[in-house]
Amino acid sequence: MSGSIPALPLVFDPPRRARPPRHFADLDEEARAAAVTELGLPAFRAKQLANQYYGRLIADPREMTDLPASVRERVSQALFPRLLDSAREIACDAGETRKVLWRAVDGTTFESVIMRYPDRNTACISSQAGCGMACPFCATGQGGLTRNLSTAEILEQVRAASAELRSGGTGAIARGGRLSNIVFMGMGEPLANYNRVLAALRRIIAPPPNGFGISARSVTVSTVGLAPAIRKLADERLNATLALSLHAPDDELRDSLVPVNNRWKVREALDAARYYADVTGRRVSIEYALIRDVNDQPWRADLLGKRLHGALGSLAHVNVIPLNPTPGSKWDASPKPAEREFVKRVRDKGVSCTVRDTRGREIAAACGQLAAEGFTGREDPS
Incomplete structure (x- = not known):
């Protein structure tokens, strides 16, 4: 059995495919604050979103009741794409x-x-x-x-x-x-x-x-x-x-x-x-x-x-x-x-x-x- 499978290459690179869209869960605390600010929202909204995602386990901003209704769609498209x-x-x-x-x-x-x-x-x-x-x-x-x-x-x-x-x-x-x-x-x-x-x-x-x-x-x-x-x-x-x-x-x-x-x-x-x-x-x-x-x-x-x-x-x-x-x-x-x-x-x-x-x-x-x-x-x- 020994030697029946060749040695692996030096780099484990997968085939190239399109990268998934950026999602809120890809971001650390600093990046979340920056992303929210880029949307023209106050920085504290980043913590609200994090509480919803990690605490309440909600991934759809349309269900985040502490987020103003007027910005939910914008946040959804920018930070919560369907993965x-x-x-x-x-x-x-x-x-x-x-x-x-x-x-x-x-x-x-x-x-x-x-x-x-x-x-x-x-x-x-x-x-x-x-x-x-x-x-x-x-x-x-x-x-x-x-x-x-x-x-x-x-x-x-x-x-x-x-x-x-x-x-x-x-x-x-x-x-x-x-x-x-x-x-x-x-x-x-x-x-x-x-x-x-x-x-x-x-x-x-x-x-x-x-x-x-x-x-x-x-x-x-x-x-x-x-x-x-x-x-x-x-x-x-x-x-x-x-x-x-x-x-x-x-x-x-x-x-x-x-x-x-x-x-x-x-x-x-x-x-x-x-x-x-x-x-x-x-x-x-x-x-x-x-x-x-x-x-x-x-x-x-x-x-x-x-x-x-x-x-x-x-x-x-x-x-x-x-x-x-x-x-x-x-x-x-x-x-x-x-x-x-x-x-x-x-x-x-x-x-x-x-x-x-x-x-x-x-x-x-x-x-x-x-x-x-x-x-x-x-x-x-x-």
């Missing part, structure tokens, strides 16, 4: 899991998922349309990269999920509540869209009126191991949780399963993860999709535990993810006995390890399944 439309929604798990296919103004499609648990409500959001990391067992990676999402397109997923939960929802999500957790585990490699993801992170964790006020400890950023970007994110000191998608403890296998390993080897990825843990004081999640007869051998469990114990010690927690195979895939989940043995061996090396609850299998909303065939939006969903 996303829900093209299709599908639910499972007795309505507790719902996947949304979003269509942007340029026709680009991407997906997000809302998951309700007894103790939390989680939104799994996308940072890119598609993904350029080319992991062969991941449906999103095999579809390729269309483009980066704008900061506002990322934040609109959060706002929409928050608004749905707060209102009690319709259909799939039928009980009220508050969005408590965000995971950047949807489509795309977040650290390959670094600047926009960073701006979105800042506004997710900032309290209203500058953000949604979600605790940084409840926000997880997943990466396949872009080591320099991991270190850079650590230096931002936002203290979000880092999830490193490792999937193999040895370079020979990981070069094929996670092609970015051709640039940053396992040791470099783990060194960067240790740096992140040291700077932030946060434990790092190690994501490991368990694949039958590929990466589930007992000796690999031993090696994983040994390497993590040496690199991160108590600052690592392994999330073993039963593989969610996509239609026509040659990959399959490991048998339960092999899964149990794998977890035991990792724990025996002194590393915390659990099996992740896999939500959304029936609707291709589980890990690695986003953008599976039949729900890409390439066809007319109607």
Whole structure:
């Protein structure tokens, strides 16, 4: 298997497409004040708009009752262009899991998922349309990269999920509540869209009126191991949780399963993860999709535990993810006995390890399944 996938290029540039229109959510506090002033409005209106968007979760100025009726249309056109439309929604798990296919103004499609648990409500959001990391067992990676999402397109997923939960929802999500957790585990490699993801992170964790006020400890950023970007994110000191998608403890296998390993080897990825843990004081999640007869051998469990114990010690927690195979895939989940043995061996090396609850299998909303065939939006969903 090693060497079957060529090394990635030095720059992860998506194809050139028209940029989404500027939106209020793209702007920081200073830029919001400047934009409002350009419209001939007093600067304090910027704070009003921010309170409406981040606090009340309203994205249509026509519904902002504290804004003079005479300027609502002007503000709408200048600062709140329509960015996303829900093209299709599908639910499972007795309505507790719902996947949304979003269509942007340029026709680009991407997906997000809302998951309700007894103790939390989680939104799994996308940072890119598609993904350029080319992991062969991941449906999103095999579809390729269309483009980066704008900061506002990322934040609109959060706002929409928050608004749905707060209102009690319709259909799939039928009980009220508050969005408590965000995971950047949807489509795309977040650290390959670094600047926009960073701006979105800042506004997710900032309290209203500058953000949604979600605790940084409840926000997880997943990466396949872009080591320099991991270190850079650590230096931002936002203290979000880092999830490193490792999937193999040895370079020979990981070069094929996670092609970015051709640039940053396992040791470099783990060194960067240790740096992140040291700077932030946060434990790092190690994501490991368990694949039958590929990466589930007992000796690999031993090696994983040994390497993590040496690199991160108590600052690592392994999330073993039963593989969610996509239609026509040659990959399959490991048998339960092999899964149990794998977890035991990792724990025996002194590393915390659990099996992740896999939500959304029936609707291709589980890990690695986003953008599976039949729900890409390439066809007319109607």
